[in-house]
Amino acid sequence: MPSPIPVTRLLPKDIFPSLDMGICSSPLTKHSHSSTLQVPVRRFHGATTSRLWSSVINWKELRSVQPVGSGGFGSVYRAAYFGETVALKKVKKCTKNKLASRQSFWAELNAAHLRHRNIVRVIAATTCVPEDFGDESSIGTVLMEFVGRENLQQIIYGSAAPLEEDRWLRYSEDIAHGLRFLHSHNVVHLDIKPANILVSSEDVCKIADFGCSLKLDHGCEASPISPYLSHVGGTYTHRAPELLRGEGVSPKADIYSFGITMWQLISREQPYTGERQHVLYAVVAHNLRPSLHINSVFQSKLGQRCKTLVERCWSRDVSCRPTAHELLPHLEQLRSQV
Structure with missing residues (x-):
């Protein structure tokens, strides 16, 4: 806690x-x-x-x-x-x-x-x-x-300007670098989403808003939710299914949220439609995830590789998700192909 x-x-x-x-x-x-x-x-x-x-x-x-x-x-x-x-x-x-x-x-x-x-x-x-x-x-x-007034939520949904491949891949790398550093110090953010990623005047992404974060025990991959915690917060559209089930908290919960965020950067669409409770139930019980067929960008050669990476990040099986450290070489490789 x-x-x-x-x-x-x-x-x-x-x-x-x-x-x-x-x-x-x-x-x-x-x-x-x-x-x-x-x-x-x-x-x-x-x-x-x-x-x-x-x-x-x-x-x-x-x-x-x-x-x-x-x-x-x-x-x-x-x-x-x-x-x-x-x-x-x-x-x-x-x-x-x-x-x-x-x-x-x-x-x-x-x-x-x-x-x-x-x-x-x-x-x-x-x-x-x-x-x-x-x-x-x-x-x-x-x-x-003071980073600035702009966040990824505004860039994704509030601007008509195109979001080029190199730019959203660079943003994804920035977030992954931040997560790798946090996780190496046993801090999990638990509310990674576009609105909590500020963008500086130098066009650098910075992770903000740690109000839902937790400090894990040293060397502990997953910690049970403390009975003294009145909440394990986060935004329901980005919250990992194991947290919705009340299971242990681990850095892989942030990787799940990263996967949803990267999907938003690529597609510039909202992850889900429908009522909150229906979405929560479907994510846990039926493995509901944002559609990977909603945007033509996923059909390109680069898009197919991004699709594979995003699917790994939001996998139901926590052990199948990459760590932030493992994530970075994949993102760097994808960016080198742009």
Whole structure:
């Protein structure tokens, strides 16, 4: 389950003893006594931001806060922080399921200690908000790098411009690179979909929105769903069938979601039509998947090879799905043929 992150996961052993520590209480604990999250406190300057994140936000340094978007998770704003453009995310407090909203906030930090080109970087996060910035409906604030306003969902469905083969294959590679890095650090995202893939001004894909993520036990291929988890979230159209059945969580669940996402990049169609419950039942009971005959692109030589790869990714049999590490050479080979 999303949980307080030991400082030893944030820093090399030769660095963290010399740092001043900040403490932020975590609402996620199996026990009655309080739990704390200890992270290094550093200002947002230069090289330190490439390695560390902070449990303290210097609110006086926030400037020009402008709304970008909102949804069930909360609201996102664009702001200036120490002179650099950042994204400020307020995680919404769910009145119907308070535990789920707390888990969502702390899950956002499961990859906070990681730095990678294809993952949105966390700068700081806190549950302690001054009155000037306060919001009774918010449970916490996460400060992140500002990637841009565009995501893959908008590129796939909101643009009339063609999506060339080299471009969607490059996007697929970016996502797979990000997943390989996450999985190598035992983090599973559990909500990979076009809307959660941001696209930078350099046309680079970055995985965002870790509110459904989990940190697996070290060296554990699959972990059972904890009874303390009020949700194993994700979007039903992209959720792996083993998760729908309540089985163990593994990195292969992200590979399934990647397969659906890659299909969307290729076809530019919606995965399913029909009511949610009917789709869920058909995915689990009848192996329903998006149609591979809906678009002529799957009929080309390249399309046939992509079809084979996508089918492996969304296989009912978890063991038949490739790992993110195994996925990348296939994508690189496909791109070399364009």
